[in-house]
Amino acid sequence: MSDRKPYLHRFPLSVIGYALRLYHRFPLSQRDVQELLHERGIEVSHETLRQWNIKFAPLLTEELRHREPCRGSRWHLDEMCVQVGGVKHWLWQAVDERGDVLDILLQEHRDTEAARSFFVRLLCEYDVPEVIHTDKLWSYGAALRELHVLHAEKYVQVVSTARCNNLVEHSHRPTRQQERSQLGFKRRRRTQEFLALHARVSNLHCHTRTTVPALDRRSNQTAALLLWQEAMQQAA
Incomplete structure (x- = not known):
């Protein structure tokens, strides 16, 4: 993934994409993501993470939607x-x-x-x-x-x-998990944007369950990560 920096951003796309993926892939709060980034030597505030979500979440949602395969009937x-x-x-x-x-x-x-x-x-x-x-x-x-x-x-x-x-x-279970991790939703528009992207991210990993052989599961996870990185580059 390219490490170019978006306009008026201090961190490169690799860092922004990694932070957003943690936030939307797992039931973590923005302060949890801030702590994980701090352990990796990346000093970023939870307010910066909130601004990243406001700017990139709608763009990533559309980009991932266009890249999804044909769905069932x-x-x-x-x-x-x-x-x-x-x-x-x-x-x-x-x-x-x-x-x-x-x-x-x-x-x-x-x-x-x-x-x-x-x-x-x-x-x-x-x-x-x-x-x-x-x-x-x-x-x-x-x-x-x-x-x-x-x-x-x-x-x-x-x-x-x-x-x-x-x-x-x-x-509905992942939605309830995210609702508990965020101590409830506050604003309607932000909730719609967050859950829309959360659903697209869940689609990337929905076939990497325990019923899939280990080798195939790792290949699916790698493909999902590459698709996320490509979508992040296009959204930026």
């Missing part, structure tokens, strides 16, 4: 409640059949309009799916009836007792 959708600045919000999330996150959207409501907005956002980025899996929330069915492009697709509702079969339920 089976969508699993679900929503979870998160507190942002003491106000209840709903995090809408969609994954494919392999567990890769397609997109997330933070909204204040859980009604038909919110579900429709999320479907439109997904259709702007991906092809029409073959099957859509959701829970029993009525807003999904109402939104699907309003979107004629999805009328011909198979729609499957997963009952509450079978939620363990819904892949998106498991994809």
